[in-house]
Amino acid sequence: RQIRHRISTLKREIEQIRKHRQLHRERRRREHLPLVSLVGYTNAGKSTLFRSLSKENTLVSKRLFSTLDTLIRRIQLGQNFPILISDTVGFIRKLPHQLVSAFRATLEEVVESDLILHVIDVSDPDHDEKRAVVLRVLEEIGAGNHSMLTVFNKMDLVADLDYTLSDGIYVSAITGEGLDVLVNEIVREVGLHSCSV
Template identity: 50%
Template sequence: MDDAAYDARSANDRAVLVSLVTSVQKRSEAMAAYSLQELVRLAETAGVQVLETMTQHRETPDARSFIGKGKVEELKQRIEQLEANTAIFDQELSGAQVRNLEAALDVKIIDRTQLILDIFAQRANTREGIIQVELAQLSYLLPRLSGHGKNLSRLGGGIGTRGPGETKLETDRRHIRNRISDLKAQLSEVVRHRELHRERRRKSGVFQVALVGYTNAGKSTLLKRLTNADVYVENQLFATLDPTSRTMSLPSGKEIVLTDTVGFIQNLPHDLIAAFRATLEEANEADLILHVVDSSAEMRSEQMRVVDEVLEELGAGGKERLTVFNKMDLLPPAEQEELLVADGDYIRITAYSDADLERLRHSIQEKLLGDRKTFRVPVGKGDVISLVYRIGDVLEGEVDGGDMRFEVRVNKDDYAKMGYLLAAYDESAAGERQRGEN
């Protein structure tokens, strides 16, 4: 489909956005309002014209219509007045709720999960990304087929119909299950190839650093600025979908691999996390995770919590991490010291500041390469000298009598594994012991 056809089709999506706030939800009014604002941005990212937002308060969701009969009538009136053709809900709907809402409102019904999946369908460019998105869409839609009656016959296209599209959804469940199995097999092959690349990187001894963070926190901008990479950078949600790896030089001259990953978001669909696990595994394999945070975001703490939860779910919660508070130039000076307090190691930067990027490179280097140590090794000990070069970054090396004397910035993990083999040659450790005895 050419761009003109796509733009014309997207322009037809005119939507009213609806959020339900219940007393059983473990979130504040501010969180609910932020989630609805985020839904507006998601809709706009998908090419939807947002006409109005509505909020309903109930004890619990209505089993039939989600928001209750009275609110459905009110929504119907607003849809007719505004000439909307779509209603987008901030929460996930069941198939029955979609069917009942379609019958009552006679417009396309989309929920938050389907909207996010639709955006991912737009963004997927590589074979891996396309497979992952279609797998997530089919996994989400399979149990809801009975609730998409009118949606499947709306030939105008637009949100909710990208990716698998109407033809696949109109086929029977058996065909969709077979397609899911086929996609999983294709994805397994992609995962196998990705693992081979990771294994080669591991064997080469190259450090791997993963950029993770909430969507639109500035990860792609950092990748581009740190590595001079030719990557797509745009101020929109999920501007980058497929992972991008580039080589980056540390101040010492040592090269590492820096990888950008897909952005996280509130209520990221579980089907999507499952499908994109192969992509997000980059965080698991990394020697260091850079958690990029939008300092100027109103709900910064909540965004950081979402990222922490997804990393825990991926099994990467205990990884070495450096929190990077980005976009400091957008935060009023009075708030910078007061608000930005984080656990663990963190650095405050502006991605467009060369000085800040240099400080970030030094911080990454310290995290990866650790402390400086001095080793004195007899010239004839070739295996030990080789180990010195493997265990860290040799800053200086000189002949001193019958020995080689090395100044080394030691990698903490490698030293923990193999440092005992160098203990007899560690001058810095001997010096520390002597100072302790004195």
């Protein structure tokens, strides 16, 4: 009974969020700022990375669905490179079928993105499986072919990290290690995208 009540509450909140998003999207289009979206499995460190990049205190929690609304902030990268960055709801395997369409609705911002940052908890032994879940959902919502950077987060929690295993950017959103490389790649990718439009 509590689960059904929680699902009902989440659905109402998502519907309110949906109404506000269209207004925000129209404003962003007028400002002509690139949108970079953080996606990833629950507890991959998206909100911590968002906070590190935006230098803002956002909610960071291990609680499921603690980031329900898509948070969007304007930030400055490098000398003079403004972007919008969004933090989305964390993905999970076996989402209850009553919530599937509702949570896909919260990911509408991802489809509008110029660049997706796929955040992966490199310290999680199941990170390959969780990566596949995220990629499958991105494909299902129509964002499978978007420009994407893979960000292996929580590198500070892995003692013997083998950087040659994958073509991603390794960071620690907590310590800040690797964030300069990530920022440079974001600027490069978004710059390439805006030149090709």
